[in-house]
Amino acid sequence: MARRIVGVDIGFNILRAAQVRFQRGDHLPIVEKLAERRLPPGVVEYGDVLDGPALVRELAEFWREAGFKSKHIALAASNLHVFAREMAVPVMSAQRIRESLPFMMEGILPVAPDQLYLDFYPVEQHVDETGQSYMGLAVAAERKSIDDMTKCVTDAGLRPMQVDFAPFALMRARGLASKQDEVCAYIDIGAGSSIVIIARGQVPLFVRIIPNGGNDIDDALVFNLKVTNDEAAKIKMDMKEKPKSGDDLHAWDLIQAASTDLLSAVKSTFDYFAQSHAKEPIPLTQVVLSGGGAHTPGITEAIAAISALPVEVDGNVSGVEWAHNLQKAKHKTSDMALAIGLALGRGQDGN
Ligand SMILES: Nc1ncnc2c1ncn2[C@@H]1O[C@H](COP(=O)(O)OP(=O)(O)OP(=O)(O)O)[C@@H](O)[C@H]1O
Numbered sequence: 001m002a003r004r005i006v007g008v009d010i011g012f013n014i015l016r017a018a019q020v021r022f023q024r025g026d027h028l029p030i031v032e033k034l035a036e037r038r039l040p041p042g043v044v045e046y047g048d049v050l051d052g053p054a055l056v057r058e059l060a061e062f063w064r065e066a067g068f069k070s071k072h073i074a075l076a077a078s079n080l081h082v083f084a085r086e087m088a089v090p091v092m093s094a095q096r097i098r099e100s101l102p103f104m105m106e107g108i109l110p111v112a113p114d115q116l117y118l119d120f121y122p123v124e125q126h127v128d129e130t131g132q133s134y135m136g137l138a139v140a141a142e143r144k145s146i147d148d149m150t151k152c153v154t155d156a157g158l159r160p161m162q163v164d165f166a167p168f169a170l171m172r173a174r175g176l177a178s179k180q181d182e183v184c185a186y187i188d189i190g191a192g193s194s195i196v197i198i199a200r201g202q203v204p205l206f207v208r209i210i211p212n213g214g215n216d217i218d219d220a221l222v223f224n225l226k227v228t229n230d231e232a233a234k235i236k237m238d239m240k241e242k243p244k245s246g247d248d249l250h251a252w253d254l255i256q257a258a259s260t261d262l263l264s265a266v267k268s269t270f271d272y273f274a275q276s277h278a279k280e281p282i283p284l285t286q287v288v289l290s291g292g293g294a295h296t297p298g299i300t301e302a303i304a305a306i307s308a309l310p311v312e313v314d315g316n317v318s319g320v321e322w323a324h325n326l327q328k329a330k331h332k333t334s335d336m337a338l339a340i341g342l343a344l345g346r347g348q349d350g351n
Pocket residue numbers: 010011012013014046047079189190191192193194213214215233236237290291292293294295296297335
């Protein structure tokens with residue numbers, strides 16, 4: 001029987017959803033519907049539910065309006081409330097690893113373990129004189145933000161089937177590309193935060209959440225040009241290339257300056273990854289950008305310069321088929337990659 005899952009990406013003041021249908025046998029999942037809905041300011045910001053009842057109403061209205069054929073959804077743990085660290089753990093069952101994580105991660109957790117959901121994603125198995133161990137990514141997500149989000153979707157009549165770590169969902173949508181052996185960096189530049197995930201095919205090697213995004217640029221334009229938030233966003237979005245002179249050039253310079261924090265965080269992420277694999281270097285082949293902030297003027301060139309890699313925006317989502325009415329949308333997946341990846345995660349689990 002066909003099963004449908006809707007991946008729901010609750011971003012900064014926006015809901016994005018992708019309905020995916022899983023078919024029997026070897027057939028690829030089909031992306032059937034993509035939809036988004038702006039949330040009024042003050043409902044969700046930086047992954048925090050600020051106004052629960054309003055989010056419940058908005059979700060219910062979104063479902064009616066978009067006409068999704070399933071109430072089964074997959075959610076993302078919001079960006080600023082999750083973190084991941086590379087860690088070695090002794091080889092044992094996934095259940096035992098999960099139970100041991102609070103002790104093994106003591107000292108590196110930002111808050112008490114009982115306030116977090118913890119999980120471990122093994123990447124490689126090592127054998128040395130002390131025995132066998134998994135090298136992998138330990139993921140911690142703040143319970144409260146996930147519980148708040150889950151309560152809202154449940155109150156809206158939806159059934160959360162899975163809460164996924166946002167970077168893994170992004171990788172799942174992007175990393176199925178034909179070149180499974182290549183190591184790519186996927187960077188999603190949102191409004192309030194950005195994700196960097198380095199992966200070999202579908203295997204995550206490194207993850208960072210950066211607390212910078214498009215809002216930094218809007219704030220800088222508002223402050224320096226004395227414009228409103230909407231005007232700032234328009235100035236940014238209307239600018240395609242470096243202006244020759246005048247006010248536009250001044251705005252361009254402000255945008256470049258406001259991108260500095262994000263860019264230096266991206267650079268230090270690449271540097272750290274290189275340093276931690278200095279003995280056996282893992283060369284990257286490409287950077288793929290997504291998120292609204294990927295369209296910031298000058299950002300593609302700046303990331304190409306700091307990474308010395310080719311940078312692609314709007315890479316295709318691979319490993320899926322597209323419904324007929326989405327043939328055009330399939331080349332503009334930048335905004336929807338995360339929602340699609342969330343839905344795909346649930347199907348891959350075979351549940
Ligand atoms: N054409 C464009 N040029 C420049 N910036 C843009 C463009 N379109 C959108 N943005 C910026 O991208 C950001 C929104 O990106 P996105 O929609 O991916 O964020 P989000 O998912 O809502 O946020 P988050 O992931 O942080 O919760 C905003 O800062 C917006 O101004």
